Amino acid sequence: MSEQTSTPQAAAEDEVLFEAADGVGVITLNRPKALNALSHGMVVAVREQLAAWEEDPAVRAVVVRGAGERGLCAGGDVVSLHGMITTGRAAEAMGYFEDEYAMNHAISVYPKPYVAFMDGFVLGGGVGVSAHGSHRVVTERTRIGMPETGIGFTPDVGGSWLLARAPRNLGRHLGLTSAFATGADALELGFGDVLVDSGDLDAIVAELRAEVGSAGDDADAAHAAVDAVLARHARPASEAPLLADAEWLEPAYAHDRVEDVFAALEATAADHADEGVRTRAAEAAETVRAKSPTAVKVTLEALRRLGDRAGGTGRREGVAAALEQEHTLASHLTRGHDMAEGIRAQLVDKDRNPQWSPATVEEVSDEAVAAHFGPGEDAPLRLR
Template sequence: MTTDDDSVLLRREGRAGRITLNRPRALNALTHAMVRRIAGALDAWEHDTAVTTVVLDGAGERGLCAGGDVRAVHDDVRAGGGAAAREFWRDEYRLNARIAAYPKPYVALMDGLVMGGGVGLSAHGGIRVVTERSSVAMPETGIGFAPDVGGTFLLSRAPGELGTHLALTTARMGPGDAVHAGFADHFVPAARLAEFTAALAEADPAEAVRAFAAPAPASGLAAQQAWIDHCYAAGTVEEILGRLTDSGVAEAKEAAEAILGKSPTALKVTLSALRRARLLPGLAGVLEQEYRVMCASLADPDLLEGIRAQVVDKDRRPRWRPAKLEDVTDADVARHFAAAPGGGLGL
């Protein structure tokens, strides 16, 4: 069994400080202990002149990180009302902000599956690398809550209404899509990833990128920007669904079907969070908003139900409450943006 001490492997390789998420059987799902360990390493290496670059990757063959350990959140809410979940999110979001502002090059190797909390650890870094195996997503509406870890910051700043599409459908981005949407910067073929990583131990990261990066594959989502922008510019989730259904575009109808399976409350809260995030000046303000939303979500029945259906029982048949979009009121949405208990993140 992986312990707290080895759930994140820390080491020096040449001039690089290496962070490896090491829970491969759990697809490197992020725990509170892992967040603290990463934060401690960043603190130590910031002032270590022997470390000039930080490199993040994940153990195993499947991906960097499947997200936060939502089963632990589920168990904490059932047992204690979510106090531990609030502390986890507080430290996690502070770490996301720390990564974005880190004064040394922070290279994230986004190989394989990268979702939720994995996006928070990688997509705020200064150098974000995908491969042909990369699959990037924010899956939160499918498990009863809204995108977090700075996800609404990234999504709200994606081209046109692409971020709204990704958030409401939980669609996965391939490498070209991730670069197009602003979640990644560079494409390195998987066959060259080990060599690229080794170069980071000695070379300047910008030089290593020039030596190993290749043109990213074409983005399938970019080719669909026209109908995405039209349909998702509508003011409500109900109107978005109407436009998708009536568009005559097969992909749009598939998107509508995907949205209809998600939590109605989470969908409406997510749309509001994205629209509000566009008006906030930076990542810190968006993370503060996400923390309020997540704390409020602890009182939603859909949070526990979504995790139960997708992660605990895995029956894939969530019973959302309320079950219909029209039964989610403006007041239901608004309460998610009220001040969080115990204050905010202090960013």
């Protein structure tokens, strides 16, 4: 027997849908024309629904998925944030971040199975709504990215923790370049747990309802039922492209100064015996140089700080620490020049010609970077 539930806070035009049936609550991000970008109302609605389902014994597992054919989620609604930032409402923008980070944290500590369908594009805030769950499902269509440095911001939604703990410095590469990771990459980097065929997702929901719904109220039984369903649909992954390039990416990103990363990439581009590697190294250097110099330097320092303690840190503690640091960085970056300019160039005017200030990484001092980690105008975020 199925029971329909409605959102506790109505997001505009049914932007997010909730349905509880046979023991499984399904969250559908429902803005397909905007690739399911997360509005503030959606963020609050998801957090409230998760809290309600946590207390509901009839709901034993949660699934999150995206409407449409393109993917789970393109990230946060940064065009709305641009309007706030450029009209002196940075504190209002920070309210969005605080609610989003509370949602990300709730997912990371959720006591029931949280099954995320990371199909298609999973960008920025889409990582936050999926990659902290207990069961991260990727497909042959998965393209995961943290594109924040291209808009003068830094990887957030707890994504900096995932990037910092990724093996062989590959998270640094993704964070600085905004490059996409495939489903196979995600398994190797710690962003995903199991790869399935994208055509199997509806069948997985049906099987979860059949098996989780009859698993009883025990949380361990629900987790075991989810594990069993996903194991039946698991497919071997193809070669992970990022791992194939780790031989030259790892030493290049071992440096803690962006200038040294550039030097290493440019040396590889000039001297490597493999022409394909020379081309990819040159492209990586060119890509990072096109990003916001301030955001690139702040991001590398953020990952360095988290990386120093990521090895022995579990998901709950690690995600909370990352979100608290990201909140501090957001407090500074939303009031700086580059975030408003980056969103303008990429998503408002779409001229793809941001005028960064400072214009080069060499002009961004260590003191300026360090200041982003000090107290901002907003009260610190406290999640632990």
